[in-house]
Amino acid sequence: MRKIISLILLGIVCVGIIFALYSIPFGKDKIKVGKHYIYNGIKETGAVNIVTSVVLNYRGFDTLGEVTILFIAALGLGVVLYGKKKKRKEGLEPASLVLYTGCRFLFPLILLFGAYIFIHGHLTPGGGFQGGAIIASGFLLSYLGCPRKWISKERFNITESLGGLVFVIMGLIGLTIGGYFLSNFLPKGIANTLFSAGIIPILYCAVGFKVGAELAGIIYNMIE
């Protein structure tokens, strides 16, 4: 009975979707705003990667919201899992020598790679979120491979807060200097070099640290 009703509901939605997609043919050329960004992006923001210039400059406010959402998820996890019994830690078996050494060897390399991704976010594909996710995967590896060397959650919390504060403060400085919240008040530099695009690399570093700390904190909470 439940299945039939849900199939009928889905059928109604499906008919609607088919009608809706009729006037959006696949592969339609980009219009208006997207076109503007492609043609004026480098001139206006100095970032070669147009997606980055959209994420951090044209729609920087969305990204602030996005960072906030991840922050909420980390906090919410803390609220929901509060007061759960913490006895798992002793029960963990030490990892084998190969795994242990491998983790210790790979961990700094993963962190370095993550940092590379978010520092070069305005030049190559990638950016703060991707880099942060890579860093968090390094922490996941160390949790699984070397359970005795867990990093305390306090430091994650502090990094999280500082990353968020840097973002907001950069926005407020932009408001006072440039007149617009999150405006690009630093010189744009020469396109396609590391030190270009004004505040975008700084913001992406803040986002990278914050996302890395948040995802690692979420993993920590889940494992604990």
Next chain:
Amino acid sequence: MLSPVLLIAIPLGFSFLAPLLKKGAKYIPPIAMLFNLILSILLVPQVMRKPIIVLLGGGWPPPFCINLVASPLGILLALLISLVGFLVSIYAIAYIKEGATEKYHTLYLLLLTGATGIVLTGDIFNLFVFFEILCISSYALVAYNGDKHGLESAVKYLIQGSIGSSFILIGIALLYGLFGTLNMADIANNISYHSLQSPTLYVALAFFITGFGVEGAIFPLNAWLPDAHSSAPSTISAILSGIAIKTGVYAIARVTYTLFSAKGFMIFIATIGIITLLIGEMSALGQKKDIKRMLAYSSIGQIGLIIFAFGIATYYGIFGALFQLVNHALAKSLLFLASGYMIYRVGSKELSAFEGLGKKMPLSSLVFTIGAFSLIGLPPFAGFMSKISIISAGIKANNTALFVFVIIVLFATIIEGCYFFRVVQNLYFKKSRDPAHNCVRDGCPTTQKSEMPISALIPIIILALLIVAIGIYPRLVTGIIESAAIGLMDKVGYIHQILGIF
């Protein structure tokens, strides 16, 4: 230098700061909300003359970057959010004692920031992002108590809410595919001037109303609300009922009026509103056990009333809807806050446990009665003015269907009166039972007076005074509500203000 963007940026900055402060975190939400309150009061005169358009990012002309619109409607709601948020956060300092308290206060502040962002933004995707901020923090806060009921209702809320969000996103994607822009004024401009009559628009509108309807708790989508409101901590129930569902209603109004200007669609909105009203009030009448659940059902009913008033689609209808929205936010948060400590004292949510409480907690009972009377719409209180304006708007609209609906509204008012008088009767006109009979926690019911702590008492008294003040002197708020209603009706003006600033 008084930019409306500070209304969002400052609370966000404070909430990032809060985890660093540990024990001091509980003072962060009142400070940030007090700042917002002062700032939005200062912005009111400026906004009444001319809406402020704030560009964000690089400061390029509107379709090319996100912009905030501090219209009278936005500032009115921001003022309401910061006022209720400020009072509830003061109440929460004493009320929230157990659990991860500093996380509670941070999440609470973020919830309010999300609500403020929703009412101020002028970009449809930005609206979605703030909507998610609001929703995700409320999922976590509903589960704050960590008991069975809280977790269960949070899961319910999360499943329905996230499907709703996905629907909103599909709507946004359809609009983007059609017009290649995300700015609300630009989309509205495209829809109205190019008079594009494509079925895509109707489907997108349906997706938007379904998606926002989950948060706004309109009729078929409100299964989460009674559970979530009744099992959350009372402060969170107050904010969810007072602020969160209002933002859903605001989003529906914004989408239907500004984005699509769906005039023919409005009678459908009014019908949904009436059905929601009837279902909510009937369920509240049937709810004899749990007082918070009763208040939650009453919230559904009131939301139905507000949506009905929006569906009248005249200036008077919108005026009544906004007025009712303000009054309901004040009265319902007052009721949840007052019932919070009452439940704590008697140790039970059951209505019968409240018998004779009028002697033990005289002030709380008094303000509870004021809130209840205001919601019913009795004369000296604020609810009377708004309800009468909705009813007169419905009659003025000169439409047979709307006239029938107005009669249903009057009938629903009687139902509302029944269940609120039942509580008031329990409070004042029944002798309290044997104390040991309903004592669950140790040391709760005693025969002597046991009022709330002073920091919890002040906010609810302020709320009660505001309700009485608005009831006696409605000009206190009607000025800004009038210009907000005019602003919501004036779609062409909205488009011109935003797209024509360069």
Next chain:
Amino acid sequence: MNFLSNNIYYIGCFGLIFIGLYIVLTKKNLIKVIIGINFIDTGVNLFLITIGYIRGGTAPIFSRPGLNPERMVDPIPQALVLTTIVIGVSVLALALSLAIRLYHHYGTLNLRKIRELKW
């Protein structure tokens, strides 16, 4: 055949969305429902990307001179998808933590049994 090759992406993403909705509406296990929500998220993300795609498009990065801007895909949906992926991850993390706690309380993840409150 032409219809299929023109709309294969649309069919794919809405297929994911409908599978997800069906799972959420019919399945009893909370974990399965969460997986269904994730399906919907993925489908919507794919839909957003599909809307901004053009045939034979390249990434919108001017990494070397001489790239044709005409061929570049729309950057906005990509930026939006970045946001929605993060939102999806957050909801998923929260949902899973709720599931963990619910399991502690009830000892089951069957949604038909977890119903102390009225639906």
